[in-house]
Amino acid sequence: MKKLLSILGAVGLTVSGASSVIACNTHKSDTPNPEPSKDKRIITKLSSWTNLRPLLFDSKDYQSLTVDNLVNTIANQLPLDETNKVVVKDGTFTNINITDGKVTNGTVTVSVLRNDKPIVDSTSGKSEFKVYFQTNQIKNARELATEINQKAPNSLTKLSEIKINFNGTQLPLGMILNLIPTFVKLSDLPTKIPTSFDAADPDQKKWNDFVTKLESLPGGILDLSFDTEIPLSGAIKLKVAGNVREIINAIAPDLIHFHNFLVAQKANEHDNLALLLVQYLFEAPTDINGDGFSAINKDKTDLKTNLDNLLCDILQPWQNSAGEVYSVAEPLKLSILSLPVKWDSADDSGFIPKGINLKKFGVDNILRELVTNLMNRNVTEPIKITINNIPIIGKISFDLNLNSIIGDNIMPTMLKNSGYDSAIVDSNNFQMLAGTLNFEIQKDGSDTWTTTTSIDDILSSDVKNIRMKVTGMQFKVIAKDDANANFTTDANLDTEFDIDLSSANLV
Numbered sequence: 001m002k003k004l005l006s007i008l009g010a011v012g013l014t015v016s017g018a019s020s021v022i023a024c025n026t027h028k029s030d031t032p033n034p035e036p037s038k039d040k041r042i043i044t045k046l047s048s049w050t051n052l053r054p055l056l057f058d059s060k061d062y063q064s065l066t067v068d069n070l071v072n073t074i075a076n077q078l079p080l081d082e083t084n085k086v087v088v089k090d091g092t093f094t095n096i097n098i099t100d101g102k103v104t105n106g107t108v109t110v111s112v113l114r115n116d117k118p119i120v121d122s123t124s125g126k127s128e129f130k131v132y133f134q135t136n137q138i139k140n141a142r143e144l145a146t147e148i149n150q151k152a153p154n155s156l157t158k159l160s161e162i163k164i165n166f167n168g169t170q171l172p173l174g175m176i177l178n179l180i181p182t183f184v185k186l187s188d189l190p191t192k193i194p195t196s197f198d199a200a201d202p203d204q205k206k207w208n209d210f211v212t213k214l215e216s217l218p219g220g221i222l223d224l225s226f227d228t229e230i231p232l233s234g235a236i237k238l239k240v241a242g243n244v245r246e247i248i249n250a251i252a253p254d255l256i257h258f259h260n261f262l263v264a265q266k267a268n269e270h271d272n273l274a275l276l277l278v279q280y281l282f283e284a285p286t287d288i289n290g291d292g293f294s295a296i297n298k299d300k301t302d303l304k305t306n307l308d309n310l311l312c313d314i315l316q317p318w319q320n321s322a323g324e325v326y327s328v329a330e331p332l333k334l335s336i337l338s339l340p341v342k343w344d345s346a347d348d349s350g351f352i353p354k355g356i357n358l359k360k361f362g363v364d365n366i367l368r369e370l371v372t373n374l375m376n377r378n379v380t381e382p383i384k385i386t387i388n389n390i391p392i393i394g395k396i397s398f399d400l401n402l403n404s405i406i407g408d409n410i411m412p413t414m415l416k417n418s419g420y421d422s423a424i425v426d427s428n429n430f431q432m433l434a435g436t437l438n439f440e441i442q443k444d445g446s447d448t449w450t451t452t453t454s455i456d457d458i459l460s461s462d463v464k465n466i467r468m469k470v471t472g473m474q475f476k477v478i479a480k481d482d483a484n485a486n487f488t489t490d491a492n493l494d495t496e497f498d499i500d501l502s503s504a505n506l507v
Helices: 004-011 010-025 036-048 065-077 137-150 175-182 202-214 216-225 244-250 252-266 275-279 305-317 363-373 402-417 422-426 455-459
Strands: 056-058 085-087 097-099 102-104 106-114 129-137 155-158 163-166 168-171 225-233 238-244 331-335 339-344 383-391 394-400 430-442 464-480 482-488 493-498
Touching: 036 085, 036 106, 036 129, 056 065, 056 137, 056 275, 065 085, 065 106, 065 129, 085 238, 085 363, 129 137, 129 430, 137 163, 137 422, 137 430, 137 464, 137 482, 168 175, 202 244, 216 244, 244 305, 252 275, 275 455, 275 464, 305 331, 305 363, 363 383, 363 455, 402 422, 402 430, 402 464, 422 430, 430 455, 455 464
Parallel strands: 056 129, 155 493
Antiparallel strands: 085 106, 097 102, 106 129, 163 168, 225 238, 238 331, 331 339, 383 394, 430 464, 464 482, 464 493
């Protein structure tokens, strides 16, 4: 008995607290006494949802929240049992409000009943608790918009620091370029285009050895095959299929020639890989150090640029200087409206053609115009692209929406690479409301950056560096799960994109 009394004495304060709850209510009950420790946890939780630290929960439309939604949400986050019930005080529910980007938390006053009696805070004597609430969608979207306002002005993103998946691991592009030579080096390529497909030909043998080394690349990339569709305009889709090994072998002369181009540019102290690639593609096909590039595809008289030659080689078999052709008829399979796309070998004659020939489209001219249109560009205005001479339908016209490309693809990647929380970035969409895109170049003998006005500025042989700037940016951050939870960033945000991939380790 003494032992029992000592235990009761030890918990006397708690029992007294519970007794005061009962005493403050004239209601009598034959049910067991409330559990004071659980009541305290409930009260502590209710009291924790303040204006600075509101109750957070998911919602697909915060504007449509009801009292019942809040009752269920609150009940699910409290340690309740079958004796408990959450009751809302009439007229106290006020929903969340967003005005001009400012969030006012929602509020509701509630009581929690145990056996139909309200539990009472023994310290304050309160049995009603004001709960502040907000949705995760609003919180995340607002925090991200605020962070962009703080970090975006005059920010710098380097292309070499952009992370992509490399054998299951997210690695920066610059690191990947530095890793590739540990598996295979472009210097392992022959310096001359093979004049025979016979393995006894020394240049063909060196090419075969190069391809064998590519097999050591992680992920077995060389043996990957793909088959996909890309929407173009309305119901029109471009079907793309192929095998990586077959494509690599198909562009053997182009890879050898491009490597020779990089080596020649290294002597000029030019190593900006992205810039050099653009300059190479739009250059007229000529030999470099007698590599024999001008002797391939001799029956093609309409290959005006290295880009034309690449497209020809990748869509149909390339022809060496001896007149032999690569064994794979369709290295890269393209089709539109079930019509195969070739460089010039498709049968596009007659009222109902059996194929499409790219040489008739002037692809290099289309791309020249596209690149020039990107310069000093208001990104909210779409670029209209028209491809003529399409069999049956005549032409295809479609809009290239830069704000969608930047908002859907570029912006999330840049934010995550700049240290923004990946989960929060992935939970929101981005709409670009304003911004002007510009390219700037540096020339030999100068550190001054000048703004380009056409692609010819970039293609000049004395250009050594290039970067991209977007000025006057403004975004709308929109929660993916609740489009009404959206916030507009400050206007006139500026950012710089340094296109800094180097060819130094590749040659």
